[in-house]
Amino acid sequence: MDALRRWWRNDDDPERRHVGKVDGQAHRQRLGQQAETLALRHLERAGLKLLRRNARAGRGEIDLILRDGDTLVFVEVRAREDGALVAAAESLSARKCAKVRETAELLIASQPAWQGLYCRFDVVAITARGAHNHIDWLPDAF
DSSP states (O other): OHHHHHHHHTTTOGGGGGOOHHHHHHHHHHHHHHHHHHHHHHHHHTTOEEEEEEEEETTEEEEEEEEETTEEEEEEEEEEETTOSSOTGGGOOHHHHHHHHHHHHHHHHHOGGGTTSEEEEEEEEEEEETTEEEEEEETTOO
């Protein structure tokens, strides 16, 4: 989707090129929401069912929580433009993985229906390539 690339590069709004830190953060949040929507559509087409989006617990957040049969799937969505120094899939640090796991534990503890389910941690990496996006779904990534 060309819109993701434009959001990433700020092509939609010439004034956005001169924004401060606060506006830049809002821009990244909109980009993240758009990437999460693309990832969610991709996973739903594969048969997964959405349980929660942007689930917060403690100091962490999980982008998407879905159900795949008897498996609870916690998804981290990463987005980058083609040619970025670090590819989307490679941008996930060990620290971020640990934070996602910690947040998942807190969420499971607060949801009795989720306790006892098998859990999986997936990554959906989206690379904006011109008018198209390349989506890599990495099940059981960490």
